[in-house]
Structures are given as C-alpha cells and as structure tokens.
Amino acid sequence: MGTVSNVLNRPDIVAPTTRSRVLAAISELGFVPNDAARQLRRGRGRTLGLVVLDVANPFFTDVAKGVEDTTGAAGMAVIFCNSDGDPNKESAYLDLLEEQRVQGVLITPIDDANTRLVRLRDRGVLVVLLDRRSPRPDLCSVSVNDRLGGELAMRHLIENGHRRIAFVGGPHRLEQVRDRHEGAMRALAAADLDPEVLRRFDTPGTTVAAGRDAAARILGMPRSTRATAVFCANDLLALGVLQGLTRQKVRVPDDIALVGYDDIDFAAAAAVPLSSVRQPRQRLGQTAATLLLEEANSPETHRHQQVIFEPELVVRESSQFVRSGG
Amino acid sequence: MGTVSNVLNRPDIVAPTTRSRVLAAISELGFVPNDAARQLRRGRGRTLGLVVLDVANPFFTDVAKGVEDTTGAAGMAVIFCNSDGDPNKESAYLDLLEEQRVQGVLITPIDDANTRLVRLRDRGVLVVLLDRRSPRPDLCSVSVNDRLGGELAMRHLIENGHRRIAFVGGPHRLEQVRDRHEGAMRALAAADLDPEVLRRFDTPGTTVAAGRDAAARILGMPRSTRATAVFCANDLLALGVLQGLTRQKVRVPDDIALVGYDDIDFAAAAAVPLSSVRQPRQRLGQTAATLLLEEANSPETHRHQQVIFEPELVVRESSQFVRSGG
DNA sequence: TGTAGTCGTTGAAACGGTTCATTACCGATG
DNA sequence: CATCGGTAATGAACCGTTTCAACGACTACA
16 A cells, blocks of 8 residues: 555655545554564664663663653664673674664673674664764764763862772773773872872672672771772762761761762762762763764764763762861 | 575474575575564564653663563563653553564553553553553553552551651552552551551652652651651652751651662662662563563463562661660 | 375465555646 | 646555475385
8 A cells, every 4th residue: 555655654745635534544443554564675674772781770771761862752662782791691682683673773882892883883783882982983982081080080089188099890891990990090190199099999890789898898908008088980889888888887978988970860869978970871872862863864974973971070978078087 | 585484493394404504604694584574474573562660760670670581581672661650651652562563561551541551452462561450350460569568668667666657659640659658558557546647748750859859848847746757659769858858967767767668779778778668670570571471472371360479578777766865 | 116105495475564667637738 | 639747546566584385306115
C-alpha cells in the first residue's frame, strides 16, 4: 500500500481527501506500522544503542536521561546496555547492536578498544564516544576535561593547607581515573610541592564498598603520616570513604577533608555534604545524542568534532576549612 | 540462502562439512545477520521493553540490572524507557514499543491504565507488571507486599516508643505510596493507637529535593507537637529528610528517628546509616524477565501468576533507640 | 538392478513496509 | 476535439531472513 506509506511519511504529497480517508481507516483498524519492515527496506532503523560502564552509578543514569531527552523528542528508541566494566559484556552488546542495525552507538568504552568501534563505524553504524575523548579525529566524542577537574580538586585541598593527601580510585585501566590523578599531580607541580604529597590508594572498582575499604586502609596508617585529606575519583567512592571514616568516629572535614568527583545528587544529599567536581551530566548525554542525530540526518555536511566540557569545583562542607581545635 | 539460516539456527540438521564451510565464509565476509529481517519474517523480535517510573532512582536501576542479567543471558535486547511519572511519556513509549514489535513489556505503570496494557496484550505483546500487583488475573505481575512493608516500619517505630510520627510520601496517585501508608495505619490499629499518631506530609514526587522540603515542613511545627520519628515512602525522600534535619542541627536518631523504604545502597552508605525496608530489587527484575521469557517460549503451558515478595525491615542507626539525654 | 527410504541442499515464497515507475485522471491550451 | 502537462493513485520490485516444498544423491534391501 504505497499510499498509506505516503500518508505516514510524506503527507503533503497526498490529496487531503485521500489522506483523511486513510487516516480514518488506520485508526479504525488500529493499524500500527511494523518498524522492522521499515528498517529492512530503509537499511537503518529508529533505534540507537547506549553503552555505559555502570547503570548503578547515578552519573551514568543522568547521562542516560540526557540521551533519552534528546532521542525521545526525535522519536527514537534507546537500547540501553550496561557493560559493567566487563570487556566481554561490552563486546556482546556491540554484536547485538550491530545485528539490530542501530543508527548509532553512544558508548563509554572500557579501554581504548578503538579497533572494534572503528570496524562498527566502517559498517555504517555511527559512533560517538561518551565521557571519553576520541584519540582519532574521525569519531565524534563528548567528554569533560578530567585532568582539569583533578587539578581543581587538588588545588583546593592544597590551598586549604593540606600536605598529606590520599587519592582513592581505580581500576587504573579506566582513563577517567588516570586523567583525574594526573590532573591532581599537575596541581602539585604547579604549587611546587613534592609529588609524594599525593599518595595513591588503588581500588578494584568505583563503588561505595570500594570506598569503605579504602577508608579502612587510610585509617590503618600511623596518625603522624596519615593523610589529612582525600580526593576520590568519583562520588561513589567518596561516599564510601565518608561512611568508613564516620564509622570510626573520624570527623569530616575536621579530621579529614574529602572531595569527590561527578557531583551526583547524592553528594549534596550526604549528611556531610560532599565537595565534588561537577560535570554537566545531562548535557553530556544530550550533546552526544544531538551529534549522533545530526550526523544521521545529514552525513554530508557533518563534521566530526570533539566536544570538551569544563568541570567545576563545588565546595561543600566536606572540605571546608576548619580551624583546628588542637 | 536457506542453508546459511540453518547453520545459524539449527546447526544440527546441516552436514558438518557444509557447516564449517558456511561458518568460514561468514567470518571471512564479516557477515552479521540482520535482525530486522528475521523479526519481519518471524513476527516478533529479540527485544523487549522496560518502562520504569524514574531512571534516577537507584531502586529502578537495580531492578533494571536484574532484568538485564536475565535477558542478556537469553540474548535479548532491552529497550529502556523512562516514563518519569508522566502519562504522556508512558503512552508515547508504549506506542514506540508496539511499533518495534517487542516480545513483551515489563512496566511499572503510573496509574492503573490497564486498558492500554490489555490492548497491548491483545495484540500479542506480552505484558508483565513490575513492582505492581495486577488486579486482573490475566496479566503476570511481580510485586512486593508494600502494605506489609509499611506495617513493619511503623511497628518498629511504635515499639521504640514513638507516638508522634510523620509519613512523608507522594504523589498519592502512586499505588506504592498509598499501600505503604495504609500498612503504616494498619500497624497503628494493631497497636490500638489513635490514627492521629501518624501525620501525613504529602510530597509532589519521590526525590531527594522533595524530602528536604518535607523536613523543613516538619521542623516548622511547634516543638511540643513535632514528630519524633519520620517514615518515608522511599529512600530518596528519606535521604532528603536526613539532609534537611542535619542542616538544622537536628540529630538523627537522637532528636528524630528516620526510616526509609527500598534499602538502596545509598541508604547504608549515608553518614547516618538509614533504617529501611528492603525489597529484593534485582530479584524483582530477574523474576519479571523470567516470567516474560517463559511465556514467550511456551505460551501454551504458561499460567499467569502474581508473584509477591516479602519485604524485610533493616534496622540501622537512623532509627536506633537512643537513651534520651534529658 | 530396481525401488523405497533417508539425509542434505536448493529454490522460491512470504513477512510488511518503502520507493519508484507507471498509469489514470483532470483542466488548460492549440 | 486532440494534445499536453501536471497531479494523484496504483502496482510491482525490493530489503534479508525463515520456512517449506521439491529435488538430488546415496544407502539398504529385495
């Protein structure tokens, strides 16, 4: 039924009377077009894939919300995939998305598995990196300057007089963690301080539980050399550290100052409101989705670009300077 | 190419030599089957829809994780939809899922919009209600006994001697909120207490911000009649209340005890660990997905069922009995 | 050696849209 | 009145897979 198709897709080229007759029939029969058929003929469908590192991290759900805002307005469906930091899961999901012939994929890759992504792109699946700067100029990416974020956090702690600082984060494989650490080191260098001021506490993941463990390790150090401040690679870790410290009656910020990263809503809601490095989470998702849709709609005029947002330090109680009582 | 299809779907009926020859060709050409074509031919695809009330609520992300575990193992894709409590968005997503010819839909409906869901079911889309008991016997549902949960929380507060208690929750349209409140009332009745003991503080949503506002309202009451305990319809609200109280130097649980609902990870991680009513979040998702897959695979033998889990009170510091200092 | 039966491969139809070439119709013009 | 131009509806091919009927080769048995 060619006319029906025209009514649905190019209503202007069909006569008004016919159009209304067709529409009446559609609603009477309860006709719902089959997207698979459309997709088969057109080559690509109305869905796109979103692959994130951890659904349980509010940072990513906020990013997802941004993606959803944008795609929903464009009538697109999002296939939500959670790689969970597992390369196998990531790979399996990419296979699945390829079979689905999605328009494109928004992904925070686990490591720099560019070969896989480039292959995908070569097959006609648009790829936009999320929260990760693309090392290649031929992929769009939307990221935040993590090095700067680390620097901001560290400078803040240095300015508050801290000279023994712990960096809690991991696994090192994650570029975000590495960059934030590097930024922190840069702040040290800028202040002409010994690199030893910052002591790294690696964690197996970026979860609340990992943060609690890290707190225990920090408290295990002799009081005289113990860190007076902690900078965490993300807020989940920071919340875990906060909990671990509080349990041992170590006061934040009086005894130990604390700065997180991401500024998730729970950071402000913590009983000791958490200082954190804010990232434009929803805008990250919106921008990535917009880039993808733009490339999908006008592949010729599209220029690949690397959008980089600036992070912003939000100082709250957890790192406030407190006049020492002793 | 009938043989290729057989190699992929019923490898046993094809001769070993042919099979390996086909597989070799597949990997050489980098052939990836087109799921749209498969879906078109077969009628239904390998995707299913998940519609939740709020992506930003860790309760739902944990449920989603459970769904994903189960479907991922079955090679299914999940189209993740966030109704955000907006009936229009919910409806738009259901349209989209219908066009996608998903196998089924897992949904926490906003209100009892059963007509829409039944229509969907009649068109061959399997429907399983999530975190909501089905009033009809012809839909599967997986839920938690919210009334019991409310009762457990309330009984706990009553046993700790509280006689002026605030219930923070809303909007009332949400069945979960209504049921938890009803359960709380039941506990009052069981203890032969005046229903006035429980005072309701309605909120426009179940967010941290709404909880903060509610805390302000509670603190606005004269000290003599002010609640000594707060029961929140979910943990986001409870975290907001906790934050609001702490900011005003009201101590939890010393001055006001606090119980939340859902036992999200952040509840235990709060600086005053939150007492909460635990729900088997991941199992909720797993079970719903399993029911759906089971019905999809053997529609004849499938019996619709209403799975109801039991909630469990987890007592932490926020509602611990504290010997009053005055 | 002929025939029935088995196993495996091949070919074509079908799914439900989109797209484009073709046709039908109408009014305007020579 | 015939022709032309333009608009709108029709019909058929096509997308890539599944499914099933038809077919071919081979074995077993009489």
